[in-house]
Amino acid sequence: MSETATVPLDAASGGGTWRFPIDQPLRLDSGAQIAPLEIAYKTYGQLNADKSNAVLVCHALTGDQYLASTHPVTGKPGWWTRVVGPGLPLDPARYFIICSNVIGGCMGSTGPASINPETGAPYALAFPVITIADMARAQKMLVEALGIDTLFAVVGGSMGGMQVLQWAADYPEKLFSAICIAAAPRHSAQNIAFHEVGRAAIMADPDWRAGAYELAGVRPDKGLAVARMAAHITYLSESALQRKFGRELQRDGLSWGFDADFQVESYLRHQGSSFVDRFDANSYLYITRALDYFDLAAQHGGVLAQAFRKARDVRFCVLSFSSDWLYSTSESRDIVRALNAAGCRASFAEITTDKGHDAIFLDEPALDSALRGFLAAAAEKRGIA
């Protein structure tokens, strides 16, 4: 994804790694548990005296806790510096903003690359399968460990939006407001199909070694890069790809071979090869699986509105992008209808853009103004100065 000019908040950030002792395991939906559990997180701003200004931001599939800080691997500014910063909708002068790496991730939270205490070697495929609800449960442990009882807001896009929905379903009493951007209440067959392509690419890489690549001292970079290339197409709209690249060539004339003749090929190859520097193949398998398993209605007797029955006091904001075909507007509408049916206070806007799913991270003034308006009004209601 292309970032706009942004300023990371390195000096103003806090955080670290929270280590939960072995007697405080994370209990998973699968019945397994993770102990000891580590959660890597960043914070921005200060918790106010009555602890009412905490905001949890949930990251997307390949995101991490470097919300508004320079990324330690890529050196790029954080993934949401357009939204988090002085004068921006999530202003650290007003809010205490927390972003943690999801469990199963590869930026410091316990995941398949962490050491399995039973073997002393990396978990690899011995790591238990996790769910979106497990991610939210781990976040709740962190939030409580930080001494926060109620979050002013939980905010997220894409997979982050699914975590937001899960928070609203599982811990509504801990939320004042919830913002769900470009997400879906379930993974569709098409969503699962694309993820299966990605996983198949990783598993087909001979260096994957049935997940035990770290012990062998190799990495399935080729497979992971192909997975990223396939997924990246789903983040962009057809018209955005056309506008950006068309049929433009890299050089004058065709190569009459299989080099990256077209600019779009070169772009995708770059997306793939730069991704492997900052992401772990097994993490990709586990997190995509968590997404595929996500079906909020199924957790509530097949009726999505039931998921929100206890969330009537939560102020919801649901946003979608008109050209997003990964998690389309109709999926957001399903969420809104369920919220309405459950009697929740919900706002919904479809933002007109041709940037596709990736609009979450891109220069999209309508997104900023929706976030700004909703958050400011909610903060006023909550009495946050």
Added chain:
Amino acid sequence: MTAGPIREDFKEILRLVRPGSRVLDVGCGEGELLELLTREKGCDGQGLEISTKGVSACLARGLAVVQGDGDRDLDHFPTQAFDYAILSKTLQQMREPKHVLSELLRIADKAVVSVPNFGQWRVRWALLAKGRMPETKALPDPWYSTPNIHLCTLHDFTALCDDLNLRIDACAALSNGKPARPIDPTRAIENWRAETGLFLLSRKADAAPAPRQDLFG
């Protein structure tokens, strides 16, 4: 935030709506009325608005608003979720006014609906004298660009209410920014005089809301 004096039709709606009630404003625009209802009457308001500009303005005001289309999206609201559903001067722009009206009274106990009166003497005179489609203060657009595709007279509207088994609890005539004047909309003289009719409607006691399957199945 609201500049200038309160619109006369809004004043009348404020008068009709019980304090602290749950209100759905269909076609809420930039949320002026919802904001008034929230501030002046302590209502719990929800807006439905089709335009992006309107939705953004509502969000900026801190109102709960859903971007959607009154013609299509009312069906998804649960039965009797609101005390009042408000539809201000837009019924005549709907593709299916009859369906919309019955939906309003499924979703809410009462509906506040205003419609421009095509039976007003100015309209009748324009058609009679000039033989052209009327253009009046209440209906300012030429026939080819007007959003009003289902115009009716006060008598047409009261006939539709009868047809849907709705009771008219109150009716006021609104004319050219003057204060609302309570009227009996079935009287012929009012069908001549009123520029716009504003109705407070409810279901007749023997008419239960049409059952429909909501998201709880």
